[in-house]
Amino acid sequence: MSPMRRSPCGGCHLEIHGQAVTARVSGALWLADERTLAAGDLHFEKGSAYGARGQLLPPFDTLATLDRLEAEIAALSPRRLVLMGDSFHDTGAIDRLTAEARTRLRALGERIELVWLAGNHDPSPSVGLPGVVAETLTIGTLNLTHEPHTGLGEGEVAGHLHPVATVKGTGGRVRRRCFLTDGRRMILPAFGAYAGGLNVFDPAFDGLFATPPTALILGDDRIHAVPWTRLSPGR
Template sequence: MSAGSAAAAAAWQSEDPVVLLHFAGHTFEPLVSGALFWRAESMLLVADLHLEKFSSFARRGQMLPPYDTGLTLKRLERDLERTRAERVVSLGDSFHRNDGVDTLLDADRLRLLALLGRAHWTWLSGNHDPLPHALGGICVEMLEHRGLTLVHEPKRSGGRATIAGHLHPAATVVANGHGTRRPCFVHDGRLLLLPAYGAGTGSMNILGPDFHGLFDHAALEVTMLGRNRLYPVSPRRLVAGA
């Protein structure tokens, strides 16, 4: 970590205490934005930006305000300013379609290029954007780093501990008769899933069928995103459904 990153880390530590995730021998700091900061590696991990999602819908006749990309990039700007991360890894589905690179508004393209100039970027291919692009950084199918496999689509296996995205995990809890559903980080010591980062993305309940067989529920750890803070939640409080 550079001297500038160390100074930024010290300044951050003087703010509100952070929630820590201990996964596969490493310590991570989940952010309320949905990003995951790996301080020891000065690396910011994000999943499922889905840039240009609304413009993609507009091209198919579903007219939605094309502001999702700008909102997502502003969120990234704040996280990079806060963490001073020297590396960014986007865990696939960075664009909603491969042609999203070509439909960026000029202001969004300039903002993204400025972000690419502030850190070393690695783009992992996803099911929405499997082809490499020429924006900057490097484009790869997966990345192995410090004993971890970083990839888009999660798979349960006996191999390396894995960090992935793709499923847009969310948790639902009930308190005082009212259900609350929020995006979440979830892991069982072998597989860690990040919530979708993009402003135009949805989410799926981690107790739903798309997650069956992925996790050892006896070892599950869940951290929900609140409006202004993070909430570690006991798996016993989770409910299925919405």
Template structure:
């Protein structure tokens, strides 16, 4: 399992022209998968942007925003490449093959809009079915896609309790310890010596966690945005998805947009 972490070569969203260069200078990769605990449960932050709960053999992914490209075409006549669903499912497939979860939880906004499932290509639909084969699959309701389970398999839930954890789409301000949510698409930015790196990230204060968006076309909201403040009154740590591993960055080191 640890070895597989290192073998993952293709980062989900390569961002920089320089990533490949000067590998000699690159720091030693940590061999330990970054793990932390929340409400007594051990969580592994996967480089793909998913959360792995080994004790429950459960993989959580948030904000897939499937069919976002076709939603743009239908609504505003912007013809973005119609391959975002395929790309998102391919990344998910990679994680599922690697981790072999007994259960996959899609933490809401799995489709970009309620009519997304109708527009999905037959091939992509088959890929969803293949992913679901032999495992439990839960669609959590999002704000973009209430009740999407029709015709796309799996079961449907508003919230899901898992051990000491509560899984729901939108973070709630006064949630008890152990809430895992998505919805905000957190992104962290580090600026240093005239260069800036902006990546999707997990955000946590040890009491709650907000997951990064998983979808290929999902944008990001800077974690220094005021909407995060009431959720983390005592500050937070952001775990940024790098090219080779996940990096834990303190709030003080993160820049605003």
């Protein structure tokens, strides 16, 4: 895997399949040469979906996720935003958006190029909103898609699996969202406020990497690059 360098934002500069990228502390991926910001698995309106089933969660996840996304846009001024599937928690989520959330999403699409990748939760994500829908998007040597394909998938950047890493230290175990990469492909963490996580030792990750991957763990103000040998399969 290519050497990593610390970025001023606390993220990590590295190369995926020869393409320069920056893993951001927010969990978004920045492709500076293409002025493209990518974020996966926002799961807008997960709170309202759970509320409809009687599992009461504060219904503020969409606005909280938008706050974080807009902060990244303000910091980076991208020309393109790629939302990498499962942007909405289910096919009825767009109808449950508040007027404020709908206005803010429209404003994003009017300011910059907005690409919605289809996910398993939202196969037609942007009905009534600006932007274009695609199954995949090729940027340089990278292929952005929602769900990782089986096999080694060189150059693939995907979401879907919501990777989280557990590290055991002197003070106990710490479990955080993470990027997962071997330098050939990358799995992004879920960006959504209420999105859960899957431990990187889960069988869903088996066979995706040619060599043991590195977890780029999201800290409070920096990313921590942790080798596979230091990760724990426990919670």
